[in-house]
Amino acid sequence: MASRAGAQAKLNQIVDVIGDKLNSEVCSIYLLREGMLELFATRGLNQAAVHVTRMAVGEGLVGTIAANIETLNLAEAAAHPDFAFFPETGEERFHSFAGVPIVRRARAVGVLGVQHVEPRRYEEVEIEALQTVAMVLSELIANADLIDEEDVLGADxxxxxxxxxxxxxxxxxxxxxxxxxxxPRVTIEHVVAEDTEAERQRVYLAFDKMREQIDRMASQAEFGMGGEHEEVLETYRMFAYDEGWSRRINEAIDSGLTAEAAIERVQQRTRMRMRQIDDPLLADRMHDLEDLSNRLLRIVSGQLGTAASLGLKGDAxxxxxxxxxxxxxxxxxxxxxxxxxxxxxxxxxxxxxxxxxxxxxxxxxxxxxxxxxxxxxxxxxxxxxxxxxxxxxxxxxxxxxxxxxxxxxxxxxxAMRDVEPVSADGQRVRVMINAGLRDDMPMLNLTGADGIGLFRTEFQFLVSATLPARERQTRLYRDVLDAAGDRPVVFRTVDIGGDKVLPYLRHNDGETEENPAMGWRALRVALERDGLLKVQARALLEAAGGRTLNVMFPMVTEPWEFDAARAVFESQLAFLKQQKKLLPDAIRYGAMLEVPALAEYLDVLAPRLSFLSIGTNDLTQFLFAADRANPKLAERYDWLSPAILRFLRRVVLAVAPFGTDVTVCGEMGGRRLEALALLGIGITRLSITPAAVGPIKELVRKVELPAIQAAMAGWLANPPADLRAEIAAWATAHGIDYD
Known part of the structure; x- marks a missing residue:
């Protein structure tokens, strides 16, 4: 860097040094010129290919690195789907490949890559060395005008x-x-440190300032006290005070980098790991660390010009x-x-x-x-x-x-808030809301809903870095009941697993499930890790002291699971009775029907149930063997399919002799045409999103239940080719708007 040689000569020296130190037969530098990535210097490839081999951004492995601004580390380069062969380079005998982007002003302006004859993945320390060199190269090539500035600034x-x-x-x-x-990205002008200790002090001061900002922000959050948002910010604060993170930045400074470059290098390492994380919750936590890195970088560089600090000038x-x-x-x-x-x-x-x-x-x-x-x-x-x-x-x-x-x-x-959902023939329909946060509770009064038909207790677990303590759970449940007043709240016990993964709760064998939606989740987890359910049961029982507790178990497949879960609650109730604690006035136990097998047991289970809730989201995907998250299958099933409506009607008829309340929870009940069909098969209790309460109330008041029930009976006895179209036509004929 400090030599008087020309830029090309420096690049030629650099590829030799890197190849030698990493014991790699090939080291190459590609730079962005006129919108194409051009081979600028190489050790190991044909020298005749220098300034001749060019590829588009996104083409081949080098182009992929530049397009995605990401690092690749491959034991077998040819096995990668983006691999492209350039015969003039003579690279056919090399197997391993690692490459890092050379970044300038948040854009990739080049790529530094190494190759080796033997298949091997490069060590993490080697990748970090390449990232450090790429940062230095960014400064060199910018100062030497080796890239077109319009490639950096005028790409859009x-x-x-x-x-x-x-x-x-x-x-x-x-x-x-x-x-x-x-x-959030900051332009790093200087990469190599002149005074390591001075850089270290700059980082220490920046850490202090960042932590002050986070503490101040957490105390000023405008969502009331004790909400899930407070827990989110508490986890965020935990990262800000993480000693391991500051230690890694210090180690990068020891290698000779400026404070800004050290933070950026650690950030690059975090991004690499994020791409390797399949666990969505852990990936979200890594995003929090990315956010903090950006904040620290802005503080240490003095470049505080985010859109937030500059201020929004209009609707944005x-x-x-x-x-x-x-x-x-x-x-x-x-x-x-x-x-x-x-x-x-x-x-x-x-x-x-x-x-x-x-x-x-x-x-x-x-x-x-x-x-x-x-x-x-x-x-x-x-x-x-x-x-x-x-x-x-x-x-x-x-x-x-x-x-x-x-x-x-x-x-x-x-305007429907204070209007009761009474059908045109005078029958009262119960319209409740689904909730999961303390901050959802005001929606009860805003919508005039009859209560909360589904309170998802797992949200408190998902936003917490560790298993929520019993006292914290009790406080949440008590606050929810206080806010609901005399309206019922149905608490669903924790439904985790599947796509809701907790980093602190793993399989014993540590293996990843091939089909998590149908695997170790919901009540199956709670019964196996019964300590989890015991703590939650005690928290719910204590919170509901002097009131009625409605508790529901998710994903019940067979009656013994319901009995086992209820037994956990009864044992905790006996313990609290011994402790002379204030107990609930009554406990109503319910099950959630999501697994079709449970429908075959309803004659056995219904006498033990106070209520049954049908979770149409999971039930539908299980009935159709169609993952609702798969876009290719999203239109393969219809909630107004005769198969689903026949199944739901059979459930209603099966529990009718026992007087068991049946509620439909999920998106199906919040859609006007689907809600009309549910009314037609005898379901008069819905738990839906708050935004759907008004529309469904308005619908109910226009419907004569005997009329739609008679029509549905005919359609399900002799299903038409397009049941949705038939129901829509009936709605239009009766002056009922639908979605």
Missing amino acids: AHLTGHERIQGLTLVKGLASGVAVFHQ ILIARNLGPAELLEYDRRRLKGVILEEGSLTAHVVIVARAMGVPVVGHIRGLRAKVREGDQLLLDGDQGVVDVRPAPTLVEAFEARFARNRERQALYA
Whole structure:
């Protein structure tokens, strides 16, 4: 770096040094020129290929590294799906390959790669060395004008015209505004440290400042005290004080890097590990660490110009690869209308916070920066998981009209708050809501719902870094009951496993399940790890002292499972009685029918049940052997299929002689046409999302139950080719609007 040699000569020396130190026959440097990755220097490949071999971003392994700004480490390069062979290089005899991006201003401007004859994965310490060298190279090539600046700054000049992007709904809602990039990345101008101790002190001071910010933010969170958001921020604070993280940054400084470069190198290592993590909850925790790294980098560099600190100038849709909860809380809530994430998941901390803020979120949209420019107009449809970029005026008008209709409809439904859902022939239908957070409780009063038909207790477990203590569980359940007043709350015992993985609760054998949705989950976990259920049972019993406790067990398959779970509660009840604790006035035990096998036992189980809840989401996928998360199968089954409606009617008839309450929980009951069908098979208790309460109340008041029940009986006895169309036609004929 310090020599007076030209840039090309320096690159030639660098590939020799790296190849020698890593015992690699090949070391090559590719740089971005005129939009193509050009081989600039190599040890081991044909020298005639230098400045001749060129590939597009995204082409071959080198192009993939540049496109994704990610590291590859392969024992057998040719086995990778993106492998491409360039015969002029003479690389056919090399098997192993490792490559890291050379990054400038958050864009890949080149790739540093090594190859070896024998198949082997490079050690982690070797990959870290390559990442460090790539950072140094970024500074060298920028100063030597080896890359075109327009390749770095003008890559989005071609972005014109309308584009529709499909993503995943994380928080429902509609929003419009201009694109604002969160811009957590900082431009690192200097990589090599002149004074190691001075760099170390800069990091120490930055850590102190960052921790002060996190503590202040946690104390100022505007969601009330004791909510799940407080637990989220507590986990976030735990990362901020993690000694292992600061130690790794110190080690990077010891290798000769500046404070900024050291933080970036540790961050790169975190990103590599994130890509290897299959556990969604652990991946979310790694995103929190990424958020903190960005925050620390901004503090240490003095480059505090995030969109939040600069302030939003108008209605904005925030764009980020991912966000930490603290970063979202920094934004002006009056102007932040929506969020788009390249990554994100339904259980991510930022999504929990966004839901409480009422901000719609769409996630799982890769390569956003390649499709959207800062300031582009965006229409975000959180209901459908769709984003329209640079929409035409006609599309904007249609979206605004839909927005206005939504507001009018919501005003109409809000007026239904104090109106009871009584059918046109005078029958009372129970409309309840599903909940899972303390902050969901105000929706009871806002919607005028009859109670909570499903309180998902696992959310408290999912946002906690460790198993929630009994006292904390008791406090949550008591707060929920207090907020509900005299309206019933049905607590579902913890439903974890499947896609809801807890890092602190693993299989004994540590193996990954091939089909987790049908595996070790829900009541199966609770009965095997009975300490978990005992703690939760005691917490629920104590919280419900002096009141009625409604408790429901998920994924019951056979009657003995229900009996075993109930026995856990009864044993804890006996213990509390000995301790002279205040006990519930009554306990109502229920089961959730999600596994079709349970329907064959209802004559045995129903006499022991106070109520039965049907979980239509899981039940449907089990009946059709169709994973509801698989987009290829999403349209393969229909809730208005005669198969499902016949099954549900059989369940209703099976428990009718025992007087057991039957409730449908899930999305099916919140859709107007599906709710009409459920009323038609004799189901008069629904537990749905709060947003659906108004629409379903309005529907109920227009329906004469005997009429729809007679029609359904005829259709199910002799199913038409398209039952959905028949029900829709009946609704239209009777003046009933449907979705």
